[in-house]
Amino acid sequence: MSQDVEQAFQLAKERYAALGVDVDAAMATLKTIPISLHCWQGDDVIGFEDPDRALSGGIMATGNYPGKARTVAELRRDLDKAYSLIPGEHRLNLHAIYLDSDQKVPRNEIRPEHFASWVDWAKENHHGVDFNPTCFSHPMADDGFTLASEDEGVRQFWVEHCIASREVGAYFGKELGTPAVTNIWIPDGYKDVPVDRFGPRMRLRDSLDIIFKESLDPEHNLDAIECKLFGLGSESYVVGSHEFYLGYATSRQKLLCLDAGHFHPTEVISDKISSVLLYVPELLLHVSRPVRWDSDHVVTLTDELQAIMQQIIRSRALDRIHIGLDFFDASINRIAAWVIGTRNALRALLLALLEPRDMLLQYEHEGNFTGRLALLEELKGMPFGAVWDMYCEQQGVPVGFAFMDEINQYEKAVLSQRRS
Ligand SMILES: C[C@H](O)[C@H](O)[C@@H](O)C(=O)CO
Numbered sequence: 001m002s003q004d005v006e007q008a009f010q011l012a013k014e015r016y017a018a019l020g021v022d023v024d025a026a027m028a029t030l031k032t033i034p035i036s037l038h039c040w041q042g043d044d045v046i047g048f049e050d051p052d053r054a055l056s057g058g059i060m061a062t063g064n065y066p067g068k069a070r071t072v073a074e075l076r077r078d079l080d081k082a083y084s085l086i087p088g089e090h091r092l093n094l095h096a097i098y099l100d101s102d103q104k105v106p107r108n109e110i111r112p113e114h115f116a117s118w119v120d121w122a123k124e125n126h127h128g129v130d131f132n133p134t135c136f137s138h139p140m141a142d143d144g145f146t147l148a149s150e151d152e153g154v155r156q157f158w159v160e161h162c163i164a165s166r167e168v169g170a171y172f173g174k175e176l177g178t179p180a181v182t183n184i185w186i187p188d189g190y191k192d193v194p195v196d197r198f199g200p201r202m203r204l205r206d207s208l209d210i211i212f213k214e215s216l217d218p219e220h221n222l223d224a225i226e227c228k229l230f231g232l233g234s235e236s237y238v239v240g241s242h243e244f245y246l247g248y249a250t251s252r253q254k255l256l257c258l259d260a261g262h263f264h265p266t267e268v269i270s271d272k273i274s275s276v277l278l279y280v281p282e283l284l285l286h287v288s289r290p291v292r293w294d295s296d297h298v299v300t301l302t303d304e305l306q307a308i309m310q311q312i313i314r315s316r317a318l319d320r321i322h323i324g325l326d327f328f329d330a331s332i333n334r335i336a337a338w339v340i341g342t343r344n345a346l347r348a349l350l351l352a353l354l355e356p357r358d359m360l361l362q363y364e365h366e367g368n369f370t371g372r373l374a375l376l377e378e379l380k381g382m383p384f385g386a387v388w389d390m391y392c393e394q395q396g397v398p399v400g401f402a403f404m405d406e407i408n409q410y411e412k413a414v415l416s417q418r419r420s
């Protein structure tokens, strides 16, 4: 262990202890928190079903950084590299279009066997897996509608895909001994102002009821649904709005997925957590960074990221919240994107775990708002970085900026050899 890291850590430990914070306990808790890394950062949300098909559904990856993964093997290799630079054991969030099959499989016919090699890989590398039906980038979604389509055949196709996806999720959960969160996000909506806002929502509700008709063992699969405010081409109306899914998740007791980029520009998900948790069993978070729109930038250590993690820790809700990432930046090294974003999510969690919760709560309950404000501000200057460095060292991953050396080497040896 480096002497510098050790010395800085000991000093930091004393400073936190003076506030009643047990640094070792905070690090021990952090070790138990998995983050679900989204496979789609590795190849700009293209997948392996039909790599020549462009991304649709009102989402967009911008940039043309060389070296994106073109095969299942390349994506796994890139993921392995990313996980090796992130402290702790983490999950993978997989989309249906990342199936591993020699034949082209219609979306409504995906089966567990198409994901068997992902199970083998996950077992070898101790990853839980989460899953998503892919209701976009497909001819049957080209008019922008899937589960809420007026066309019964189209609806049926996507219902079947979502049912099949739940079964794949349950397969992962059963094989890996940890439930998969299977999250449904659909793009359905209108570019311009619709006349009938009610009909599509009734159809979506009915489609979801059919999809969820069969109850699956929660030890294997947990169902989540993700709302959105607008997408590219669905600026005026999105069927699956926040109110729609909040009502659906509450009435059906499903997991609600809150994506940080799916609300009005100044609206934050951190303040929704404590409200929504009163009414739904569990939450899925898509931690993202919207810049002026749902731009899916790599997560940085923003105030909102810190506020999200504070809410999870302060609410003592770790066992009811699943943390997933959702960004896709094609303008920078894609492995660095995963590593920077995930390390930031973990750093924000550690910051939250290092709060002197009892002291802050006491001030608040006594009405000592001056003390509360002063302490919250002082915490920003605490030597948190020394604790983070020690955590990385203990977990056997690079300390500080050193992770970029490994990424640069990998880019030279592996990514630069890929020609698309
Ligand atoms: C690829 C994901 O499913 C997608 O990003 C979804 O979660 C979303 O946030 C769409 O805006």
Ligand SMILES: [Mn+2]
Pocket: 185, 226, 259, 286, 326
């Ligand atoms: Mn999302």
